[in-house]
Amino acid sequence: MVSQGTTSATPATDAPGVVERDRPGAGERIAAVAEQTWRPLALLVACFAAWWAISAFKLVAEYLVPSPGATFEVLTGKWGYIWQHTWVTTYETLLGFAIAVAVGVFAAVIMVYSTTVERTLYPILLFAQVIPKIAIAPLFVVWMGFGIGPKIVVAVLIAFFPVVISMVAGLKAVDPEMLQLSATMGAGPMATFVKIRLPASLPHLFSGLKVAVTLAVTGAVVGEFVGANEGLGYVILQANGNLDTPMLFAGLLVMSAIGVALFVVVEVAERLLLPWHASRRDGAVTTAY
CATH class of the missing domain: 1.20.5 (Single alpha-helices involved in coiled-coils or other helix-helix interfaces)
Known part of the structure; x- marks a missing residue:
């Protein structure tokens, strides 16, 4: 007793x-x-x-594939020049990625809460996604000039789709029983979104962010290919035109390093913000039968 x-x-x-x-x-x-x-x-x-x-x-002929030594000699000898253009591409990438995340998350929330908006917007998103961005980038140059605008727009367009798709999937993956429980306990739509839907969608969202942030680098460089006088895309085009393959390889390596670094930043942010998710647990308590 x-x-x-x-x-x-x-x-x-x-x-x-x-x-x-x-x-x-x-x-x-x-x-x-x-x-x-x-x-x-x-x-x-x-x-x-x-x-x-x-x-x-x-x-292979050296003018086609330079040696690692020649490439790293360019990286160290012309680091000031490369860094100047690297900063431009990084800025365009971060700004385009931030806009893509903000707009993508907002669009995903609207689509999940409104069937009409989803049925209207989803086909347009698919149509926009399959259009090669390199084909429409010259239009943005014509409309917006040779400034930073076209590069950011291309970065946004390329990074937007993974964000909105992953966010929609995450918001729809919430357990219906949790939504019913929150409604039974009197939680309003905003409280349900903040306490249940948003936390449950974050693992899916971060999966999309890791894809989007690398695509944003590609988008910024593609925009620079079309029309620019600065940035890594400009450096690569100039090196290609001058048959300066060491500089071309150096630009490609730096561009890849930017993508990897931003991917790692998103990965670290995911580990810090989602320590509770199953994929991040170290297994504090498990079953053993």
């Missing part, structure tokens, strides 16, 4: 078949990071080794 005020429920970690794991220490975390990164690093080293072998054994 249990006296009043005494809790008779068995703690979750004392229940049969439930094992509580210790939180990983610093050494275990470093080992986990090493386990996740050694494969891509090994592949990257292999790619650079193949690049070096191709240039060292003269398998």
